[in-house]
Amino acid sequence: MTHAPVLKVENLQTRFKSVQRGKYVHAVDDVSIELYPGEIVGLVGESGCGKSTLGRTIVGLEKASSGRVLLDGVDLSALSGAALRDSRRALQYVFQDPYSCLNDRQTVGEAIDEALIIDGTKSPDERNRRTRELLDQVGLAYAVKDRHTRELSGGQRQRVAIARSLAVNPRVLICDEPVSALDLSIRAQVMNLFLRLQKDLSVACLFIAHDLALVRQAASRVYVMYLGRIVEQGPSQELYDHPSHPYSQMLLASVPEVDPRVEKLRSGPLLMGEVPSPTNPPSGCRFRTRCPLAVDDCARRTPPSHGLAPDHNAACVFAPDLHGGKRSALVHQPA
Amino acid sequence: MHNEPLLSVNNLTVDLLTSKSAVRPVDGVSYSVRQGECLAIVGESGSGKTVMNFAPLGLMPTGVTTNLSGSVRFEGQELIGLSEPEIRRFRGKSIGFIFQDPMSALNPVRRIGRQIAEMAELHLNMSPRAAEARALDLVKLVGISDPSARLRQFPHELSGGLRQRTVIAIALAGEPKLLIADEPTTALDVTVQAQILRLLKDLQQRLNMAMVLITHDMGVVAGAADNIVVMYAARAAERGPVDKVLVNPRHPYTQGLINAIPRREDPIGSEFRGLPGVPPTLGAPINGCAFAPRCELAVAACTRSRPPMAPAVDSKVSVACPVVNQGKAAA
Numbered sequence: 001m002t003h004a005p006v007l008k009v010e011n012l013q014t015r016f017k018s019v020q021r022g023k024y025v026h027a028v029d030d031v032s033i034e035l036y037p038g039e040i041v042g043l044v045g046e047s048g049c050g051k052s053t054l055g056r057t058i059v060g061l062e063k064a065s066s067g068r069v070l071l072d073g074v075d076l077s078a079l080s081g082a083a084l085r086d087s088r089r090a091l092q093y094v095f096q097d098p099y100s101c102l103n104d105r106q107t108v109g110e111a112i113d114e115a116l117i118i119d120g121t122k123s124p125d126e127r128n129r130r131t132r133e134l135l136d137q138v139g140l141a142y143a144v145k146d147r148h149t150r151e152l153s154g155g156q157r158q159r160v161a162i163a164r165s166l167a168v169n170p171r172v173l174i175c176d177e178p179v180s181a182l183d184l185s186i187r188a189q190v191m192n193l194f195l196r197l198q199k200d201l202s203v204a205c206l207f208i209a210h211d212l213a214l215v216r217q218a219a220s221r222v223y224v225m226y227l228g229r230i231v232e233q234g235p236s237q238e239l240y241d242h243p244s245h246p247y248s249q250m251l252l253a254s255v256p257e258v259d260p261r262v263e264k265l266r267s268g269p270l271l272m273g274e275v276p277s278p279t280n281p282p283s284g285c286r287f288r289t290r291c292p293l294a295v296d297d298c299a300r301r302t303p304p305s306h307g308l309a310p311d312h313n314a315a316c317v318f319a320p321d322l323h324g325g326k327r328s329a330l331v332h333q334p335a
Numbered sequence: 336m337h338n339e340p341l342l343s344v345n346n347l348t349v350d351l352l353t354s355k356s357a358v359r360p361v362d363g364v365s366y367s368v369r370q371g372e373c374l375a376i377v378g379e380s381g382s383g384k385t386v387m388n389f390a391p392l393g394l395m396p397t398g399v400t401t402n403l404s405g406s407v408r409f410e411g412q413e414l415i416g417l418s419e420p421e422i423r424r425f426r427g428k429s430i431g432f433i434f435q436d437p438m439s440a441l442n443p444v445r446r447i448g449r450q451i452a453e454m455a456e457l458h459l460n461m462s463p464r465a466a467e468a469r470a471l472d473l474v475k476l477v478g479i480s481d482p483s484a485r486l487r488q489f490p491h492e493l494s495g496g497l498r499q500r501t502v503i504a505i506a507l508a509g510e511p512k513l514l515i516a517d518e519p520t521t522a523l524d525v526t527v528q529a530q531i532l533r534l535l536k537d538l539q540q541r542l543n544m545a546m547v548l549i550t551h552d553m554g555v556v557a558g559a560a561d562n563i564v565v566m567y568a569a570r571a572a573e574r575g576p577v578d579k580v581l582v583n584p585r586h587p588y589t590q591g592l593i594n595a596i597p598r599r600e601d602p603i604g605s606e607f608r609g610l611p612g613v614p615p616t617l618g619a620p621i622n623g624c625a626f627a628p629r630c631e632l633a634v635a636a637c638t639r640s641r642p643p644m645a646p647a648v649d650s651k652v653s654v655a656c657p658v659v660n661q662g663k664a665a666a
Contacts, residue, residue: 040604046524047495153613154380183379184551188595188609195606210525213597220603236603254529256554258596260578263557270533271526274494 004073006204007035007058007091007172012067014050014057018279025278027053029228030067035172038202040194042219042236044212044251048275050228051208055174058206059091071171089119092165096177098157102149108135108160109145115167134163137200139193155186162193166201173197176208191218212255216240221311224248227275227286234312244306244314244322246329247271247287253330269330285316292329293318339411340367341545342513347405349383349390353398358617360386362569363405365644368562370512373539373546375556375577377592378566379614384549387566388515391415392430393422409513428458431511435518437498441490447501448474448486454508473504478534496527500534507538514539517549532559553592557581565589568615568625571644575652585647585654588626624656632658 014028027050035041045051056062058069060076069076071087079087095101102111109131116127132142138159149157158178165173175194179187195218197203209215215222215236222239224232224247232245243249250271257263273290276282285303288294297317306319314323321327349361360383368374378384389395391407391414407414409425426432434440442450451473452466461469467486474482477500490498499519506514516535520528536559539546548560556563556577563580565573565588573586584590591610612629615621623638624630630637636657644653645660654660 046526155613183614184553184592184595185379185610186613188607191607192609195604212525213599214607216599217597217601217603217605217607240599251526254526256529256532256558258553258557258581258593260557260581266558270529272530274496274524274527 003036005034006037006072007033007206008068008070008073009033009054009058010068010070012054012057012069013065014053014062015065020279023279026228026281027278028057029281031225031228031230032067033206033223033230033233035204035206037171037204038198039221040198040205040207040219042215042222043206043208043225044210044215044222045225046251046275047210048227048278049225050278051225052176054225055093055176055206055208059093059174060088061093089168090171092168092170092173094158094162094165094173094175094178097181098154098161099181101161102157102164104148104150107146107148108140108152111149111160112145112164112167115164119168130167134166137166137197138163139189153186154182155190158182158190159193162190162197166197166203170203173203173205174208175205177210178207179214180209180211187214194218212252224251227281228278229286229315231287231316232314234309234314238309238312242308242312242323242325244308244312244319245287245316246291246293246318246322248314249322249329287316293327340369341410342547343367343406343408344387344391345406345408347387347391347403347407349386350402350404351386351395352400352402356618359620360569360617361390362620364564364566364569364571365405366562366564366571366574368513368545368547370545371540371543372562373536373548373560375548375550375560375563376566377550377553377556377563379551381568381614381617382566383569384551384566385517388517388547388549392426393419394426394432427454427511428509429512431506431509431514433499433502433506433514433516433519436522437495437502438490440502441498441505443490446487446489447493451486451501451504451508454505458509469508470504473507474501476507476538477501477504478530479504495523496530499523499527499531503531503534503538507542511544513545513547515547515549518551519548520555521550521552528555535559553581553596565592568621569617570625570641571653571655572626573652573654574644575647575649579649579652585652585659586626586656587630587632587659591629632656634658 010032012028012031015024015026018025031054043051057064071090076087112131113127116130121127131145135142140159179190198205207219219236222236223230226247232248243252254271276289282289284300285298288298303315303317305313305315307313308323318327345365346363347361348363350359376384390401395401403415448470451470455461455466455469471482474485479485479500520531532555560577563577564571567588573589584593595609610629615625624642627633627637642655642657644655647654
């Protein structure tokens with residue numbers, strides 16, 4: 001792996017005007033992440049935590065209020081016109097719903113052709129050759145190109161959507177819940193496609209998902225997001241084995257077990273309530289309103305990020321204790 | 336103990352006819368649910384799990400002709416063949432429903448208190464005042480904080496979890512004996528899903544209701560259900576107690592589904608296990624086993640005739656697979 005990140009997000013902030021006059025929705029607040037070439041990185045959190053907004057801001061679907069997005073070291077906000085369009089092409093987005101992201105009236109060939117034309121491939125023969133190559137890469141037969149996208153199953157449509165985003169030779173794919181709309185038996189096929197693309201094309205992939213087990217297996221590193229901020233980050237194995245933010249601990253513990261013998265033994269406290277409104281986020285640590293370990297200090301200041309292991313950080317005052325197993329958010333606290 | 340199951344479904348077949356096409360989304364499925372029991376019906380989209388539960392109660396889209404055959408007995412009363420007004424006496428009263436998407440299940444322009452009270456007025460003949468009081472009790476029962484203020488709110492003011500709790504309160508308003516929950520946690524986060532599942536399990540035990548939990552997620556089954564029916568392409572593939580079927584799945588499809596769930600021991604970056612191929616599209620009934628084209632164990636006999644549901648070695652579990660059942664005979 002090279003040591004220059006292909007995508008670097010620095011202190012990114014995305015705010016939306018609230019319906020309440022003079023107030024703002026702080027959807028993404030001071031987030032910094034890095035993606036290296038050929039790496040799958042997970043981004044997990046509950047809905048409303050800002051993970052999709054972060055992805056959309058990176059590709060330019062939302063406007064950043066402050067902070068920078070650097071692609072190969074070039075600040076995208078400093079670019080405009082043709083230079084910006086060229087850079088953006090390297091950043092592609094795979095949407096969650098394979099039914100609404102394709103035009104029903106287009107054939108598969110037309111849908112892919114459109115992307116190739118935008119990319120500047122003029123010769124029809126060349127476009128045909130690329131279409132064949134792209135369909136092959138995503139595991140579809142060439143004959144599919146004459147079918148309308150509406151005739152395809154969910155899994156096939158998601159493959160077409162992926163082929164379309166690959167048509168412009170991206171360096172980074174932002175995948176927003178790309179398999180959550182697919183059936184379980186099809187999900188593995190599409191996940192394996194992502195693993196293969198990462199190996200064969202060394203595309204870096206930011207994998208936004210709420211399925212924690214899926215992310216663990218696919219991603220080498222994981223970011224945990226809560227109410228607009230990254231609360232913990234680390235290599236997957238390390239983070240899943242030693243979650244060191246109370247939120248990560250409770251999030252991981254809420255995944256149900258398939259084996260009834262194990263499930264019946266589960267009795268930890270549940271993470272109660274839901275993500276508070278990002279219009280009025282809690283002061284200090286944003287998780288404190290739901291945290292079983294919260295102390296007065298948590299309301300006063302934003303907890304510093306503690307380095308716990310190589311590349312493993314958590315923003316909680318108790319992170320070293322939680323990492324070392326001296327404290328846990330999962331045992332019932334004395335009242 | 337209760338001898339007669341509360342709900343018993345026998346050889347239920349549903350045919351849907353539109354002006355253009357005829358499909359059979361449910362093909363000869365049998366199961367039963369006793370009082371105080373929870374049955375999970377698991378299957379992928381298009382496997383017929385929702386139609387199977389909704390069609391006998393008249394909950395089908397308009398413009399579709401629904402033909403039912405077989406038998407659905409609820410408290411000893413046959414539901415198939417009842418007229419719409421007769422079915423309406425059950426629907427929402429002794430049989431409550433929870434739908435997948437809590438936003439579209441609620442009326443966006445009416446306060447939630449009214450929506451809950453309306454059910455009590457309709458099904459329990461309560462006065463508006465008594466119904467309001469009952470709505471308050473129900474909102475407390477489903478664990479909504481600050482209940483009296485919540486009753487005056489509109490659905491859009493509530494979070495996804497609170498909306499689903501409201502839908503549950505509405506379902507409970509008619510004092511149902513059977514609760515049919517169609518993907519009740521699919522639209523929710525994993526943390527809220529855990530809360531809602533715990534609430535449903537708790538209510539079901541406290542009110543001694545029967546529950547049918549329709550889901551595509553094997554993960555939610557273990558914690559909530561006693562028994563399970565696994566559906567594949569309109570038919571039941573395997574049926575039995577959860578602690579047997581999930582621990583020792585017999586049908587190759589059930590095995591594949593459980594095997595496809597990522598596990599903690601799987602190395603990072605390793606291939607995901609899955610099933611090859613895609614489920615069949617609904618159309619003409621399939622002669623043999625519908626799963627045969629995707630099955631590793633398939634033999635010639637699988638494509639010739641439809642495998643019957645037969646008891647496995649453990650007679651509490653039934654499997655529709657000739658290979659598995661033949662192996663049992665030889666053993």
